[in-house]
Amino acid sequence: MQTTHGQSSDPQREKQLLEKLRSHPELLERFEAILDLTESPSGTADQIEEWLVAEVRRLGNKAMQAWAQSAEEQAAEDLRQKTPRARVRKKRP
Amino acid sequence: MQTTHGQSSDPQREKQLLEKLRSHPELLERFEAILDLTESPSGTADQIEEWLVAEVRRLGNKAMQAWAQSAEEQAAEDLRQKTPRARVRKKRP
Numbered sequence: 582m583q584t585t586h587g588q589s590s591d592p593q594r595e596k597q598l599l600e601k602l603r604s605h606p607e608l609l610e611r612f613e614a615i616l617d618l619t620e621s622p623s624g625t626a627d628q629i630e631e632w633l634v635a636e637v638r639r640l641g642n643k644a645m646q647a648w649a650q651s652a653e654e655q656a657a658e659d660l661r662q663k664t665p666r667a668r669v670r671k672k673r674p
Numbered sequence: 675m676q677t678t679h680g681q682s683s684d685p686q687r688e689k690q691l692l693e694k695l696r697s698h699p700e701l702l703e704r705f706e707a708i709l710d711l712t713e714s715p716s717g718t719a720d721q722i723e724e725w726l727v728a729e730v731r732r733l734g735n736k737a738m739q740a741w742a743q744s745a746e747e748q749a750a751e752d753l754r755q756k757t758p759r760a761r762v763r764k765k766r767p
Contacts (some may be wrong), residue, residue, distance in 0.1 A: 590692075590696055594706075595692050596694075596719075598695075598702070598705070598706065599683075599688050599691075599692075601709045601713070602688075602691075604681055605712065608708070608709065608712070610691050611695070612691070612705050613687075613691065615696045615701070615733070615737050616691070616695070616698070616701065618737065618741065619726065619737050619740040619741045619744060620694070620741075620744055621741065622748060623747075626738075626741075626742065626745075629738065629741050630738055632739070633734050633737050633738055634734060637730040637731070637733055637734040637737070638730070639735070640730055641727060641730040642710070642724050644711065644712050644730070645719075645722070645723055645726055647712040648711065648712045648719075648722050648726070649719065650714075650717075651712060652712055652715075653754070655715060661710070
């Protein structure tokens with residue numbers, strides 16, 4: 582759907598996004614921080630750029646951690662399927 | 675609401691997020707790309723890191739553009755309010 586403001590909305594796509602973000606609340610927080618910065622009424626362009634660089638860096642770190650966790654879970658799942666009787670020890674935080 | 679998977683869902687917060695993303699479809703695309711990468715079943719940690727670095731950089735650029743556009747619109751709005759009879763010329767893309 583297109584409005585005069587060029588906004589579009591795809592319910593299925595938004596639903597998928599929200600589902601993924603519910604599994605990654607730490608990424609949701611970073612996305613919100615970045616969106617807030619883009620709407621910041623204060624700050625010079627240089628300041629905003631500095632804050633954005635810091636924010637996207639934090640996002641990159643969090644995303645990498647999320648990938649590592651998901652890769653670890655996938656590896657554990659693969660092992661469970663190959664050796665159904667093996668008990669996979671959960672890594673504690 | 676918390677489930678056993680540690681997922682939480684705050685409808686108001688999700689609604690606000692979607693509203694902001696509808697105004698910034700280019701940021702939505704970047705967020706989706708980053709989320710997809712965190713769930714990538716293929717690739718080594720080094721590859722994923724390289725892709726993530728590239729993706730968050732693109733996000734940073736898009737976010738900076740979004741801020742600049744919003745700052746420009748705000749400046750035009752301020753001018754309109756101060757000098758109601760002035761006609762602000764719209765910058766064409």
